[in-house]
Amino acid sequence: MNSLWIATIGTSVIAFALKYLGHNVPEKFFTHPKVQSINALIPIALLSALVAVQTFSEKSKLMIDHRLAGVGVAILALLLKAPFPVVVVSAAITSAVVYKFF
Amino acid sequence: MSRIESTTLRDSLSVSITVGAYGIAFGAAAVANGFSVLQSCLLSLLTFSGASQFAVVGVLGAGGSALSGIATASLLGIRNGLYGVIMAPRLHVQGFKRVVAAQVTIDESTAVALGAEVRGENAMRQGFWLTGFGVFIFWNLFTVAGALGAQAMGDIRAWGLDSAVPAAFLGLVWPRLRSNRDRALAVGCVIFALAMTPILPAGLPIIATAFIAIVVGLRA
Numbered sequence: 001m002n003s004l005w006i007a008t009i010g011t012s013v014i015a016f017a018l019k020y021l022g023h024n025v026p027e028k029f030f031t032h033p034k035v036q037s038i039n040a041l042i043p044i045a046l047l048s049a050l051v052a053v054q055t056f057s058e059k060s061k062l063m064i065d066h067r068l069a070g071v072g073v074a075i076l077a078l079l080l081k082a083p084f085p086v087v088v089v090s091a092a093i094t095s096a097v098v099y100k101f102f
Numbered sequence: 103m104s105r106i107e108s109t110t111l112r113d114s115l116s117v118s119i120t121v122g123a124y125g126i127a128f129g130a131a132a133v134a135n136g137f138s139v140l141q142s143c144l145l146s147l148l149t150f151s152g153a154s155q156f157a158v159v160g161v162l163g164a165g166g167s168a169l170s171g172i173a174t175a176s177l178l179g180i181r182n183g184l185y186g187v188i189m190a191p192r193l194h195v196q197g198f199k200r201v202v203a204a205q206v207t208i209d210e211s212t213a214v215a216l217g218a219e220v221r222g223e224n225a226m227r228q229g230f231w232l233t234g235f236g237v238f239i240f241w242n243l244f245t246v247a248g249a250l251g252a253q254a255m256g257d258i259r260a261w262g263l264d265s266a267v268p269a270a271f272l273g274l275v276w277p278r279l280r281s282n283r284d285r286a287l288a289v290g291c292v293i294f295a296l297a298m299t300p301i302l303p304a305g306l307p308i309i310a311t312a313f314i315a316i317v318v319g320l321r322a
Contacts, residue, residue, distance in 0.1 A: 006168035008141045011158045011175040012148035018179045019204040022186020030187045038319030039184050045315035047275035048288040049295035049308040050160050054268035057299045059165045070265025074272050084273045088127050091269030092262030099259050
């Protein structure tokens with residue numbers, strides 16, 4: 001079994017286990033404000049790191065290429081309060097154009 | 103189940119269709135990062151949590167190991183567990199129904215349910231189930247479309263898909279950046295992850311930022 005299958009199945013099993021576990025523990029364990037605060041901060045940290053790594057790296061090398069143009073336009077779209085599909089599509093079009101012509 | 107309340111139905115449907123449509127971006131991203139169409143569809147059916155799914159394909163696509171992909175996705179999945187804690191006493195379901203409820207416990211179903219709570223317990227439950235099933239159906243249909251579409255494209259860079267993935271992550275994190283502390287954390291994690299990329303094995307710079315979040319959360 002290759003790593004893609006291990007990742008697919010492992011992620012799925014743990015994702016369900018976490019959801020099911022949540023439905024089976026008493027609410028009082030999780031009302032602490034610090035737990036709530038960490039719960040809100042973890043996605044911010046991981047998603048920001050993913051944006052950075054996916055924009056500026058290939059394997060373990062850092063680089064600036066057409067992807068920065070795409071993500072730059074995505075930031076602009078978000079600042080203009082564009083909906084999610086517009087953000088993604090405008091980034092893809094920009095990136096494809098820069099990749100083709102530069 | 104009693105009559106479906108129209109406001110709840112409208113909210114659930116609009117959330118289901120718009121959020122479900124992101125499934126196109128996921129299906130395309132998964133295939134662009136080397137996953138097969140079958141694997142992409144299984145992730146949407148079984149993992150059924152957008153951020154976790156994008157994370158696992160992102161980490162493996164960047165050359166990370168299966169373990170770091172699973173770890174990153176699972177850290178993002180913890181919040182679904184906390185939604186379960188909130189929803190369980192409101193839904194009162196047992197056995198197989200609880201298994202189904204758990205699978206559709208995500209950002210959107212919890213948000214619509216809690217939003218509908220002002221209109222009573224019935225509206226709240228309908229909001230949860232309608233949104234949960236609605237997102238599930240559309241998310242999976244659009245995943246198939248996105249995966250097949252990306253498979254037909256060939257060189258993903260020529261279609262800008264390699265930028266669509268970070269743009270999708272950006273779109274997911276953007277609405278969460280509400281305070282200066284949130285924005286400072288985001289910038290800090292960007293710098294940290296980039297600084298660690300040449301040093302640590304792929305995937306670890308991303309997971310490590312979860313600890314920064316914990317430290318910031320504990321100090322606040």
